[in-house]
Amino acid sequence: MRVPRECYQLLDDLDGHLPDLRPAQRLGLALWVYGTVLAGSACQVAVVAALLPLFATAHAARQYLREWLYDGADRAAPCHSQLDIAACFAPLLRWVVGWWRGTELALAIDATARGDEVVVLTVAVLYRGGAIPVAWHVLPANQPGAWMAPILALLDRLAPAVPATWTVLVLTDRGLWSRRLWDGIREHGWHPLMRVRQEATFAPQDQRRRPAISLIPGPGHAWVGAGTAFKHRDVRRQGTLIVAWEAGPPAPWLVLTDLAPEQVGVCWYGLRTWVELGFRAMKGVGWQWERTRRTEPERVARHWLVLAVAMLWTLATGTRAEDAARLGLAPANLRTPPPVTAPPAMRWLSLFQRGLAWLRWQLLRQRRLWTRRWLSPEVWPEPPPGLSIVRVVPPRAFAHE
DSSP: OOOOHHHHHHHHHHHHHOTTSOHHHHHHHHHHHHHHHHHTOOOHHHHHHHHGGGSSSHHHHHHHHHHHHSOGGGSSSOOSOOOOSGGGHHHHHHHHHHHBOSSEEEEEEEEEEETTTEEEEEEEEEETTEEEEEEEEEEETTOOOOSHHHHHHHHHHHGGGSOTTSEEEEEEOGGGOOHHHHHHHHHTTOEEEEEOOTTOEEEETTSOOEEGGGGSOSTTEEEEEEEEEOSSGGGOEEEEEEEEEOSSSSSOEEEEESSOTTTSOTTGGGGGHHHHHHHHHHTTTTTOGGGOOOOOHHHHHHHHHHHHHHHHHHHHHHHHHHHHHHHTOOGGGOOSOOOOOOOOSOOSSOHHHHHHHHHHHHHHTTOOOOSOOOBOOOOOOOOOTTOEEEEEETTTEEEEO
């Protein structure tokens, strides 16, 4: 098997950031990622076709890729070596942190399914209109079972990878509201930003309890203040509630956090939509994960390591290309990251599409890949100009924006 020069560059990255992988495991991962990017798809058939010139036969390429996903005991030559995916989560996040330009990080917890076969519980870094998966747990779909224990285990795995001085937001949708999750996020010094149900009640500080939605008069308004969420004693939580209803959506967002009212942004929860765009890139508009026929959870989890590294590689390449385009430079001439800026009003070409185009162009033309890559997050979203915001700041100071 002839390994292309570009794979050696990726192997250097894997050696530096995922050092616990065995050399054979790193090589297999590098070839999987190389073939995925080259094919624009993570489907095994597409990756085999992309890697065909490197192998003697298509069968040899197919068998090599399949064996990388198998347990050691299931391989053609059984062995005891095992690819421990959970051990890769903290190093993968450290890889992201190592390229990160800043000290503020937004994570999202969400689930994505492939038909009626598997569900993947995911923790992802939210970044420039997309998401980079850094930890996941695969479960059979449509089967009873608790989600909270695996999610908390993922957070425990990731926590050592983030410097203690960083500000970390953890965003969840209302279907994942849980006292255990709220407490588990805070145990790591991180800040939950958790959406709650429309019927939730809230008692602002020194005021009576009321339906949370009644704190704003209607669309175009937002309210931020501290108090006690929920009526029943065993589920009550002290925190800051954000009720935001921009013009357009049929209902407001109700978001609970432990940040003080003056510290939290009214529209920060909007970052959570990026995880959905990240899933789109993993599926139909990107790696075509929904077309794979793999259903065994352990093999799916290993395949997701391919998707995660390919996503990180692609978005970092897209970052340099987008930063250069904003400055009117060729990407090859941009050697250092420019200052962090506000997001563009509209990103007509996604960071994923831009990065994939540049990576494929370099690989197809057998160009040397850029050695300088970075992740430069944009400023978290500000409220739209027409949104009227009431922010109640303790102790009984009142602000109107």
